[in-house]
Amino acid sequence: MIDPELSIGERIDALLDTEISDALASEDMVTRRTAEDFERTRRAPREVAVNFSGGITQRCWSVSRGDGTYRVVYLPTAGYFSLCVESDFGPLDIGVHGPALGCFGSV
Numbered sequence: 001m002i003d004p005e006l007s008i009g010e011r012i013d014a015l016l017d018t019e020i021s022d023a024l025a026s027e028d029m030v031t032r033r034t035a036e037d038f039e040r041t042r043r044a045p046r047e048v049a050v051n052f053s054g055g056i057t058q059r060c061w062s063v064s065r066g067d068g069t070y071r072v073v074y075l076p077t078a079g080y081f082s083l084c085v086e087s088d089f090g091p092l093d094i095g096v097h098g099p100a101l102g103c104f105g106s107v
Contacts, residue, residue: 009045012061012074016100023101034105041065048073050084051092063100072103083107
């Protein structure tokens with residue numbers, strides 16, 4: 001259980017720390033490699049406006065440095081992570097949701 005007294009950034013980091021720790025302990029080499037690769041792009045959570053279909057914009061938290069094409073963000077209203085594509089208008093949600101490593105590993 002994550003301490004509710006933590007800031008949103010600290011809660012997101014705790015979620016990521018747990019997910020990465022579990023992945024690195026896995027016997028599955030692909031899972032471990034995905035966690036290692038994600039760690040290289042991971043950044044401190046930073047607030048960002050994310051665009052969704054229908055012209056909706058939500059405050060989310062970027063948790064990976066974008067590679068010019070994709071980045072992983074946390075959607076606090078939904079409680080999960082999303083893979084976003086970079087656009088001229090900022091990150092755009094493309095409907096890939098779930099654990100951070102699942103989103104990251106889908107590209």
